[in-house]
Amino acid sequence: MKVFVSSDTASLALGSRRIAALLAEEASRRGLALDIVSTGSRGLFWLEPLVEVETGEGRVAYGPLEPDDVAGLFEAGFQEGKEHPLRLGQLEDQPYLARQTRRTFARCGIVDPLSLADYQAHGGYSGLERALLLEPLAIVDEVKLSGMRGRGGAGFPTGIKWNTVLHAEADQKYIVCNADEGDSGTFADRMLMEGDPFALIEGMTIAGLAVGATKGFIYIRSEYPHAYRTMTEAIRVATEAGCLGSSVLGSGRAFTLEARLGAGAYICGEETSLLESLEGKRGMVRAKPPLPAVHGLFGRPTVVNNVLSLATVPWILTHGGQAYADFGMGRSRGTLPVQLAGNVKRGGLIELAFGTTLREVIEDFGGGTATGRPIKAVQVGGPLGAYFPASMLDLPLDYEALAAEKGLLGHGGIVVFDDSVDLSRQARFAFEFCAAESCGKCTPCRVGAVRGVEVMDRIIAGIEPEKNFTVLEDLCTLMTDASLCAMGGLTPVPVMSALTHFPEDFDTVPRTPAAAE
Amino acid sequence: MPKPAQWDSTLASAIIAAHSSLDGAALPILHALQDEFGHIHEDAVPLVAQALNLSRAEVHGIVTFYHDFRRDPAGHHVLKLCRAEACQSMNGARIASDLLATLGISWGETTPDGHLTVEGVYCLGLCACAPSALFDGEPIGRISSETLADVVQQARAQ
Ligand SMILES: Cc1cc2nc3c(=O)[nH]c(=O)nc-3n(C[C@H](O)[C@H](O)[C@H](O)COP(=O)(O)O)c2cc1C
Ligand code: SF4
Ligand code: FES
Numbered sequence: 001m002k003v004f005v006s007s008d009t010a011s012l013a014l015g016s017r018r019i020a021a022l023l024a025e026e027a028s029r030r031g032l033a034l035d036i037v038s039t040g041s042r043g044l045f046w047l048e049p050l051v052e053v054e055t056g057e058g059r060v061a062y063g064p065l066e067p068d069d070v071a072g073l074f075e076a077g078f079q080e081g082k083e084h085p086l087r088l089g090q091l092e093d094q095p096y097l098a099r100q101t102r103r104t105f106a107r108c109g110i111v112d113p114l115s116l117a118d119y120q121a122h123g124g125y126s127g128l129e130r131a132l133l134l135e136p137l138a139i140v141d142e143v144k145l146s147g148m149r150g151r152g153g154a155g156f157p158t159g160i161k162w163n164t165v166l167h168a169e170a171d172q173k174y175i176v177c178n179a180d181e182g183d184s185g186t187f188a189d190r191m192l193m194e195g196d197p198f199a200l201i202e203g204m205t206i207a208g209l210a211v212g213a214t215k216g217f218i219y220i221r222s223e224y225p226h227a228y229r230t231m232t233e234a235i236r237v238a239t240e241a242g243c244l245g246s247s248v249l250g251s252g253r254a255f256t257l258e259a260r261l262g263a264g265a266y267i268c269g270e271e272t273s274l275l276e277s278l279e280g281k282r283g284m285v286r287a288k289p290p291l292p293a294v295h296g297l298f299g300r301p302t303v304v305n306n307v308l309s310l311a312t313v314p315w316i317l318t319h320g321g322q323a324y325a326d327f328g329m330g331r332s333r334g335t336l337p338v339q340l341a342g343n344v345k346r347g348g349l350i351e352l353a354f355g356t357t358l359r360e361v362i363e364d365f366g367g368g369t370a371t372g373r374p375i376k377a378v379q380v381g382g383p384l385g386a387y388f389p390a391s392m393l394d395l396p397l398d399y400e401a402l403a404a405e406k407g408l409l410g411h412g413g414i415v416v417f418d419d420s421v422d423l424s425r426q427a428r429f430a431f432e433f434c435a436a437e438s439c440g441k442c443t444p445c446r447v448g449a450v451r452g453v454e455v456m457d458r459i460i461a462g463i464e465p466e467k468n469f470t471v472l473e474d475l476c477t478l479m480t481d482a483s484l485c486a487m488g489g490l491t492p493v494p495v496m497s498a499l500t501h502f503p504e505d506f507d508t509v510p511r512t513p514a515a516a517e
Numbered sequence: 518m519p520k521p522a523q524w525d526s527t528l529a530s531a532i533i534a535a536h537s538s539l540d541g542a543a544l545p546i547l548h549a550l551q552d553e554f555g556h557i558h559e560d561a562v563p564l565v566a567q568a569l570n571l572s573r574a575e576v577h578g579i580v581t582f583y584h585d586f587r588r589d590p591a592g593h594h595v596l597k598l599c600r601a602e603a604c605q606s607m608n609g610a611r612i613a614s615d616l617l618a619t620l621g622i623s624w625g626e627t628t629p630d631g632h633l634t635v636e637g638v639y640c641l642g643l644c645a646c647a648p649s650a651l652f653d654g655e656p657i658g659r660i661s662s663e664t665l666a667d668v669v670q671q672a673r674a675q
Contacts, residue, residue, distance in 0.1 A: 010642070010646055010656070012656050013646055013649060013657055013659075043645075045645040046645075181642060183640070184601030184604075185644045187642035187643065187644055190642040222548075222585050223638060223640070223641050224642060261544065261548055262544075263547070263548070263583035263585040265583050277541075278540075280542055280569065280579070281541075282578055282582035282583075340645065341644035342602065342647060344645075347645030348645050370607065379602055383602060383639075413603075415602050415606055415644065416606060418606070421605075433639065
């Protein structure tokens, strides 16, 4: 019998390895031959750890499992997909999955991440095969037609970026994948690299063909050791099979890849800081222009794209740019892998067409808070994103709609907070985080963040509130206008949104006598 | 966790040489040194500088820029606790400060018996099972004060 258990880091964090070991033990005790396939996760984390078993009617899932449940599964006959209190049926029938539109994540959690045969059996490498028949400009045009905007946060159209690199003259060009995924509340890049690494490899190879680059790097944050190992191993497998190397799929066109580890610096997710880091330097942000597309890694024209942007390219090439563009709203085309996290009952990965509202995501998918208390705030788009109150949950997931409310979509992370959160503390944290992670190159950010913490401390203590609110607003204006990059430039977003939407938490009356000293 | 090797400049030079032909070799070299010796020994700095044709000050600047690189050995075990927003929303800050108070240490410090170093990190990508931690590189989700008490006990036992 064949069962599937996820070894995604989040699944491991919930105990999937122990479940797999117990399944193996119990099977051998019963003299049953058990084949355990290690997959990525489907992203339904509240049901994990879970096991899926292959039956005549597809894969039947059981979960969430405790170690004590394993023997009972065998007793109940889960081998044949029989009844058990934890039987979930096919995961595809769970409304949480059935209501999604999985494009980028079509294979994640289903295939064996390191099996090329499995990847190809599920449509893998059909995008590259098509790309090999096209002129570089035609590949770029297909990506342009898809309307896909970069998923790393800035939302710049991917096809337009590629076009610049295609037309830059140079002896060497590079494809750099940004897998630094530092935003709290986000984990889609990690899941994809652990669950479907060949999709990223294929996407980067197509990017290489499109712009004329023969070498690529994947810069993975060091907080993701499992993703790094999976990616490194997948690159080795792809290279051995001739999918990477001096003649990709026998085409005579070269493309090679290397995975590199970051070293614990949020700012290295900013593309120019990342390039400095890849070059072996401190991750100091570079002034733009020149753009990396013109003057990037080692001074050469470089495509820098997020994991999700690149991993979506094979789908676009296989199905056509128009098929991708058919989903979405306004200028936000295609699908967005939403990451629902924090204080929420059913957190996980939810890939949806743009335009879905925050409420649908948090209430319909998420089922409200984990603690059962009322939702007070949601932070959308990572640590540089806005805090919105429960009254604004009808906002759609759309770059422009969130920008109009002084927020941002970022990398698609949504963090839910219940009514125990104090937004003045969150505003303070935004400055604290910026102070800890600033690269230090420009004064508004380096000094401003430290000042911000001090000012928030005074406001929280109720010291000279009038004066300190003025200082706070001036500081935010300065950081917004004069920072060299979006780290300092966007730190005021969470701060000002907290102040605008939750003024009661900035109550100037001292809370405790001690705090007013 | 395997015990880090004692500083050995011949071994260090071999590690540096094995990586120095990479493009932008500094980070791969520093990671490899730290994997071997548990931290970046001060005598490693001139060796790296020489191999990469950099000044010592430049190498020092690189080592200090990145949070990962330690200049002193850590405890026998390392617990990394997430301090970012999704984990805050699930009471992570309180759980962390209680642990630090119990151990009598601050962020980044090691217990006096040398068994456990506790470090803060900003997000482990485990935000849908918050609050979360890494213990000697292994992920733990939905942590509570009880889970952490077990971790401390494990750390002290070995
Ligand atoms: C402070 C800061 C952190 C960032 N972190 C990331 C990150 O972790 N991952 C990412 O893909 N982009 C990140 N970005 C955005 C990148 O600078 C860049 O826009 C992106 O990698 C381009 O790829 P895309 O067009 O595919 O989104 C960050 C930007 C800033 C200012
Ligand atoms: S805004 Fe902050 S992170 Fe960005 S360049 Fe200036 S100091 Fe560095
Ligand atoms: S915010 Fe704690 S794991 Fe992401």
